[in-house]
Amino acid sequence: MFYPRGQICYSFSVDWWSLGVTAYELLRGRRPFHIHSSSAATDIVHVFHTATVTYPPAWSKEMVSLLHQLLDRNPEERFSCLKDIQNFPGLSHINWDAVLQKKLIPEFTPTKGRLNCDPTFELEEMILESKPLHKKKKRLAKRVKDNGKNRTALNGNLQKHLDTVERDFIVFNREKSKQDLIENQEELSEDQTKEEDGKNNNL
Template sequence: MGLGQSSKSPVTGDTDEVNFDHFQILRAIGKGSFGKVCIVQKKDSKKMFAMKYMNKLKCVERNEVRNVLKELQIMRNLEHPFLVNIWYSFQDEEDMFMVVDLLLGGDLRYHLQHNVHFSDGTVKLYVCELASALGYLRSKRIIHRDIKPDNILLDEHGHVHLTDFNIAAIVKDDLKATTIAGTKPYMAPELFEIFEGSHPGYSFAVDWWSLGVTAYELLRGQRPYVMRSSTPANEILHTFRKVHLSFPPSWSSYIKSLLRKKRRLNCDPTFELEEMILESKPLHKKKKRLARKSRDQGSDGSPQNGHLQQRLDNVQRDFIIFNREKSTKAAVDPDSTEVSKCSEKKAKEDGQNNNVEPASFSSG
């Protein structure tokens, strides 16, 4: 059951930039903190991708634009086998789009909720692959800040891929991050010290703590510490200092030391139902909707004040258009040296901002 079945040739235009018309929309598969996700196929290459789309108006109203742009800024400079890599980004009047690797194995939270038992060997593999990804991120001066089962996806071969960089931080040289962001049950102790008046900052080690909590949860089916998103910071610090971490006797000494399936689409099918029936502006009707708005001189009947429109205009201006295929070709083209230098200079300038805005704590 697909959401769009048009066989119309893609509209390329003179700039040949990738846009919504270059993709066949196949089905909706989920939604995250900043948007919804569907499976798409690029019409020319027939390659399959996941496409996340985020409504501009909603992002502006919820003050989420900066995190969306920060995630895009970070992801366009990354490429690693155990990350979810971005391929294209583009926008239209309604939405911002990010086209990324398609991983059909589901996220680890999905499998935990379905009582999947992860063996020692499987968890070791996951930890090694994620350690490789974290080492790569450190080389790029990036702290992920939200390592948890929800943000770890499996491919069809059972390998893990880290995703969701919307609260990641870029740290320069020997500087440390200082803002508080993450999901409380997975956050390292040093992130809570600000509430006691002493907070010298933190660095890459917080991701390793989160990875340890995640590995423990995969093996045992529960986290090592009892805490929720609503647990006060002082109680969390008390837990870290007083609670003795226990390991089941059946666990191997290797696993204890380390901590001191998938050939089908693993997602909730209700997401496609929501997109098809419940969504007020479904993606598969976008072309007709935008054409109608254009005929109506851009009015969709909803009042927008000048301040809100200005913020939407800023999103249109600041959104980064990205094409990994084109970037790869430019990198191997000797005539593109100056372009590469400009891109490198821009990346360094982007990294001057030490942190993203503090995000609301996710539930966990």
Template sequence: MGGNHSHKPPVFDENEEVNFDHFQILRAIGKGSFGKVCIVQKRDTKKMYAMKYMNKQKCIERDEVRNVFRELQIMQGLEHPFLVNLWYSFQDEEDMFMVVDLLLGGDLRYHLQQNVHFTEGDVKLYICELALALEYLQRYHIIHRDIKPDNILLDEHAPEVFQVYVDGGPGYSYPVDWWSLGVTAYELLRGWRPYEIHSATPIDEILNMFKVERVHYSSMWCKGMVTLLKKKGRLNCDPTFELEEMILESKPLHKKKKRLAKNRSKDGSKDSCPLNGHLQQCLETVRKEFIVFNREKLRKQQGQGGQLLDMEGRAGSQAQGKLQDGCNNNILAHACSRGCSS
């Protein structure tokens, strides 16, 4: 996917908003229902990031725009060493973009599938770091609701980073995160989960399972680890993504610049095929309400790069003000009909 290599780093106007042209696309590493993730390099600083991009029209059609806006708004107000932090957000005619920290060590699910053995010391370290991330989220009234090995990422050195996907809602409270953390720790130590539960398992069967089934703890684990788990026990990338992007994708990312230029020239011609009125109106709403963000510029404004984002300041108070009622799914007004996540 990478192209347009240049030996000289381009010079961008520091007052110019960061956009797609500021990044070199290196390779595709993931795919969701309507969003994709690729590795990118910022052309001026040469820093590497993960860039998630979501097609606007698909988000509208699937009624997911509101979720994207909510995720953007919350991530702007968060910064923590054990979270995947948002650095930039921007848009063009086709897509919405989120540029975040790049973690090259893979997720814990991948390592479990590769039969990696996690020592008790490893798991203790993971639990401590994840607990710090959870405490940080709880301080800002955020419930993660999706803690599992798939959503815990490792960097290429060692410390794992907690992938933030904040989507709280009525009926959940903070214990759900701690319970999920305990289940994750158990699975890392044993290789399987303490309960055999699937998405199709009836609720009454799950509740009965918690009442009658005993969780088995290995005699090889220390007493402290078993005690910790009992407190919570109640209740690198697939290459096919790259091939698909290159061969099967009808609108490949690396050809976006030429495609958009062609589309813009068509807009002024009589042969252009206009979108239906409702879709066009929704796309215009998304364009107007999309939240542009630049953490790099924000840091410079707060202290010429020497002062970290103050969570008690502008961004923090914004996030807390929006989340203090605990109803995370009610943060935003409806954009089009609703709105997008990952």
């Protein structure tokens, strides 16, 4: 569903599908498909092919139509390039030349002097990574190097939270825990078999 028939790989066009998923989640507060990080790949594919995306009646027809085009299961029908977006009737009022030349003034510009997101999401991201502080420190170090500035007090405050997470929370790997349980059960079964064989030999 991510590449046309006859092809064995996908290209940048899949990013337009991701844009549709992201736009839907931003508007509705949840994803268009009921899947989780723990969902098996086969289950995800099944959901993509069978689930029906629902749209709230309060959304405009133009928005629903645009999302429908971005989330179309058929890659040959789905929007897959900028030209498709530019030709969409609901966006005909946009000056695309100005967009490409970055001349449009955005309706919202984040403030540089303070955090523009909920720190909880930063912490959740760190918890899900196998080596959260290692990766976060590398990103922060690169950011400081690129900007040519020292770490701000804001980053220092965030680092304190990350240190707390590393100290108080244990990274939980569900798949590894499941595999360890299976291996322990197999070892226990082998020990029991050996013990029974030993008893039989003594008879």
